[in-house]
Amino acid sequence: MRTVDRVVRWLDKPRSASVATGLSTFPDISVVCGDLERASDDANAITNPALLVEVLNPSTEDYDQGEKLRHYQQIPSLEAVVFVSQSERMVSVVRRTWSGWLRAEHRDAFEARTHGHHRGHGAPSLNAWAPHARPGQRRGLCSRCLS
Secondary structure, three states: OOOOOOOEEEEOOOOEEEOOOOOEEOOOEEEEEOOOOEEOOEEEEEOOOOEEEEEOOOOOHHHHHHHHHHHHOOOOOOOEEEEEOOOOOEEEEEEEEOOEEEEEEEEOOOOOOEOHHHOOOOOEOOOOOOOOOOOOOOOOOOHHHOO
16 A cells, blocks of 8 residues: 655646657646656656546547557556546546556536645645545545545
8 A cells, every 4th residue: 555645746837748658648637746757858748647637628538538548557657547528527537456447437526626725726636536545535636635
C-alpha cells in the first residue's frame, strides 16, 4: 500500500505527458505525486503522472477513450484517467487495480469543489474517485484535501 503523505502537484500549465510508446499528448489536467520526471527529449513533457484528466470533445472522444487510453495505460506511475463528458453529466474513471484496469461511470453524482488553501489555483477534489484511496475510502487529491 502506498502512503498518502507525499507531495502532490496539480499542474495548471499545459504540459505534455510523454509515454514510452512514443505518444506525447496534452491532457487537460495532470497530477504528479512527488518530483516531476521529465522526458529526456522534451523538458516540458512529464513521464510520471499519477492522474490524468481528459475533457471529452465529441470529435475525439473515441480516440481519447480508445487508442490514447491504451498509450496512457503504459505509464507505470499512472493510477487513473478521468474522462469528463461535455455532452452529459457523466464522469468515467479508468483506474489501475491489482488485477488490471477498471472502468466506472459516475452519472449525476460527480462533485468538483475548490479548496481555499490552494490560494487561487484551486484544485478540484474528485470525490467520485481519487488516487491513494483505500477501498471504501473517499479522499481528495492530497493529504490536505482529505474528504
